[in-house]
Amino acid sequence: MLHKIPLMRLIRLSIPILIFCILAACSPAADEQMIGAKIYEHNGSYDLLFEAWNDLGINTGFCSQELISDQDFMRQARDHGISTYLIFPVFFNPEALAHSPDLAAIDRGGFAAVEEWVEFVCPSREEYRHEIVEKARQMVREHAPDGISIDFIRHFVYWEKVYPDRDPASLPVSCFDSLCLDHFQHEAGIKIPPSLITVPDKAEWILLSHPEEWTQWRCELITSMVEEISRAVREEKPDILVNIHLVPWSEKDFDGGRMRVAGQDVAALSKYADLLSPMTYAHMVKQPPPWVHSITEDIFLKTTLPVIPSIQVGRAYLDKEFGLAEFRETVEEALLAPSGGVILWSWERLIAEPKKVELFKEILEEY
Numbered sequence: 279m280l281h282k283i284p285l286m287r288l289i290r291l292s293i294p295i296l297i298f299c300i301l302a303a304c305s306p307a308a309d310e311q312m313i314g315a316k317i318y319e320h321n322g323s324y325d326l327l328f329e330a331w332n333d334l335g336i337n338t339g340f341c342s343q344e345l346i347s348d349q350d351f352m353r354q355a356r357d358h359g360i361s362t363y364l365i366f367p368v369f370f371n372p373e374a375l376a377h378s379p380d381l382a383a384i385d386r387g388g389f390a391a392v393e394e395w396v397e398f399v400c401p402s403r404e405e406y407r408h409e410i411v412e413k414a415r416q417m418v419r420e421h422a423p424d425g426i427s428i429d430f431i432r433h434f435v436y437w438e439k440v441y442p443d444r445d446p447a448s449l450p451v452s453c454f455d456s457l458c459l460d461h462f463q464h465e466a467g468i469k470i471p472p473s474l475i476t477v478p479d480k481a482e483w484i485l486l487s488h489p490e491e492w493t494q495w496r497c498e499l500i501t502s503m504v505e506e507i508s509r510a511v512r513e514e515k516p517d518i519l520v521n522i523h524l525v526p527w528s529e530k531d532f533d534g535g536r537m538r539v540a541g542q543d544v545a546a547l548s549k550y551a552d553l554l555s556p557m558t559y560a561h562m563v564k565q566p567p568p569w570v571h572s573i574t575e576d577i578f579l580k581t582t583l584p585v586i587p588s589i590q591v592g593r594a595y596l597d598k599e600f601g602l603a604e605f606r607e608t609v610e611e612a613l614l615a616p617s618g619g620v621i622l623w624s625w626e627r628l629i630a631e632p633k634k635v636e637l638f639k640e641i642l643e644e645y
């Protein structure tokens with residue numbers, strides 16, 4: 279009986295429903311959801327691959343350069359109604375660094391920023407940036423994918439091993455090579471005291487005296503790269519869709535680490551993209567499945583673009599079991615409004631576990 283519910287309780291009950299309705303109205307209809315899979319290589323028939331995708335409900339492939347360059351792969355994808363996105367790494371480039379080690383991003387200690395397999399190119403190198411932009415342009419011109427999925431578009435950080443209890447102050451901040459220091463001083467109008475000679479001294483002074491200007495300037499280095507790549511690929515193919523891989527951190531995590539460490543300003547990046555995809559690999563960063571939804575929501579509040587979380591399918595980095603129940607919950611959390619769908623990382627990992635293939639199909643059918 280409505281009149282027996284106290285007014286305040288009615289208001290309290292209505293707020294979550296109202297929020298849900300707004301979020302649901304802003305997210306694409308269920309039949310427009312992107313159900314994607316990252317795929318890096320495939321041995322065997324593409325026809326059978328895409329038939330399996332049609333059967334499961336996967337409508338979009340996020341594909342390696344090798345697959346996008348394969349005419350048969352692209353033709354079969356089109357014939358099966360599968361959209362193709364080229365996964366395009368930007369500042370992670372071990373080949374370029376092996377060839378020219380002096381391209382490396384420099385950490386606050388004055389050393390090349392490296393942690394296990396993670397090493398990044400300094401984002402201020404004009405020649406490198408130009409080469410990457412032209413490579414994107416050429417790939418789109420030659421292979422005409424439906425989209426480009428810009429990856430490693432950030433500053434150096436091995437976020438895959440950053441766990442919830444990590445001290446934010448211990449996260450890496452780069453790049454402090456002489457070019458970045460020169461550009462920062464010139465563009466931000468800040469002069470590093472001439473008495474400071476070593477990189478650690480200069481880095482410490484910047485981080486203590488001008489942390490906000492430094493973060494802002496570093497975010498612009500990343501945003502401008504997205505702008506340049508987007509412009510080039512849209513010149514080649516005006517209807518191409520641009521996706522950006524985001525670190526899976528909310529705005530406040532790790533003392534603002536999304537901008538302070540990774541240099542990803544979601545609102546600014548949104549101007550040059552069509553969709554955003556946080557790499558919400560919950561299990562490997564020691565987070566529970568609902569965390570996938572919380573990150574999606576946090577990003578959604580900063581953008582007008584669809585946000586499509588990418589989720590982990592198999593075990594990675596940690597030995598801990600990633601079972602069916604956890605996988606189910608992760609998929610369900612990823613699909614909750616305001617999500618625009620889900621992207622599996624990866625197809626290879628999914629087919630390695632046939633029970634997860636069946637479960638994924640079951641969840642999508644229920645959905």
Ligand SMILES: [Zn+2]
Nearest residue numbers: 400453455458
């Ligand atoms: Zn640099």
